[in-house]
Amino acid sequence: MADGTGETVAAESRPNIHLPIYLDYQATTPLDPRVLDAMMPYFTGKFGNPHSRSHSYGWEAEEAVEAAREEVAKLIGADPREVIFTSGATESNNLAIKGVALFNKDRRNEIVTVVTEHKCVLDTCRHLEQEGFKVTYLPVQQNGLIDLDDLRAAVTEKTVLVSVMAVNNEIGVVQPLAEIAKIAHEKGAYFHTDAAQGVGKIPLDVNAMGIDLMSISGHKVYGPKGIGALFVRRKPRVRLVAQMNGGGQERGMRSGTLSPALCVGIGEACRIAREEMTADNERIRHLAHKFYETVKAKLPDIYVNGDLEQRIPGNLNISFAYVEGESLIMGIKDLAVSSGSACTSASLEPSYVLRALGVEEELAHTSIRFGFGRFTTEAEIDYAADTIVKRVSKLREMSPLWEMVQEGIDIKSIQWADH
């Protein structure tokens, strides 16, 4: 490994490490082998259309879909009749937000959401602004959580929907869902949560928490890509305008032939998550903790972005001061991670989530997101921590900012030429 500082033990001499090491579990997750096993029959012999009423090919496909639906419902404490399948959380978010807003637009025309939501929520809201809705984008505190007083002030009698994600994909923080639901309901607004990064990672109970709509993503919970779900409360009934018109499948809310294989996949993924969430979290928490403590012991001036307590264990978004994110990622080719740096996005602007936390631009440029998951091993995180320490150290030796800091110069006092 060309890191110029010598003695890194080669990956080949460490058992059970497959390079590059996957540490991007928020971007997507691998299929749990058990999920693939459950799906396979529906790609081979059991290929029927679940909406075919008249023969056993259809009946067996339908049975599989309904069993899967039940597993998704169980994971979130819902009734199976409240779960509809979609093509993914993006579609679920579109359906929930547009569907509810448009159904109610003659009575209420305001929406409240948060600046750190996923792009599909923000873009959907922007689209609705063009249709005449007033949208309030709440700021977040430095720890990434919303201020409940801000929320209370923003929700009015004209608010149709409050949409706040359960877990943020970039920084892993968990919003106070039950409290948010309460505030939304005080003024008669619905509460939707994009739970793509939360399902299977934090306990979710739509009734205990008062959630009216919830978006679920298959490929974030070791299920297949291309399938998601939307929880739509029945008591009291939430009604929405379908965004996919056609044969009226999914109780008229989402037309289109369901893929039994994909439904079975997300169902099995949810079943496994329900049974193994606690054990998974404990193991992942230990790995993330070890990784962070190892790196922190050897590298000064590193910062975790997002609340340290209200978070999922499998996410660590870390800023490495004085080292630029893309240059760091280039030097850790053995690790598959993602960066909040501008250089890795198409624009020159750093991550809007980090910006919303108030992370200063130069620190935002230095951020790396590490995602740990069910299949991450201790050997992998030891190797990863080692790699990070070596590469950050080397880049700091090359950094004029690090040099200035070592010389006691206050970087903030310098007049930089704009370019």
Next chain:
Amino acid sequence: MAYSEKLVDHYENPRNVGSLDKNDDNVGTGLVGAPACGDVMKLQIKVSPEGLIEDAKFKTFGCGSAIASSSLVTEWVKGKTLDEAATIKNTDIAQHLALPPVKIHCSVLAEDAIKAAIADYKAKHGQS
């Protein structure tokens, strides 16, 4: 991002990383860019009494393209006169490294860095 072999080489094996004494009369220091933009380059040249750049060092906070551009520039200025070094164009840098379009600004910054280092040296010697 898919970078050219030359670019990756400069990133993995950067040339002339380090610092010269900025208080030395024969050293010109250029510091360009801004942390908020994600690019800061410090380029230093040591000029011989005959007016030739006999040594160059750099330090860069920036992406792979920025590091490669500044590393390349320290190679190119060595042995040149100040006037010759001032003719180095960002387009030459970008072409040599095959910079993707979204990274051209890194080569512009490297060109600015040389010019700033030359200007600093000249200012120390009462020239404009």
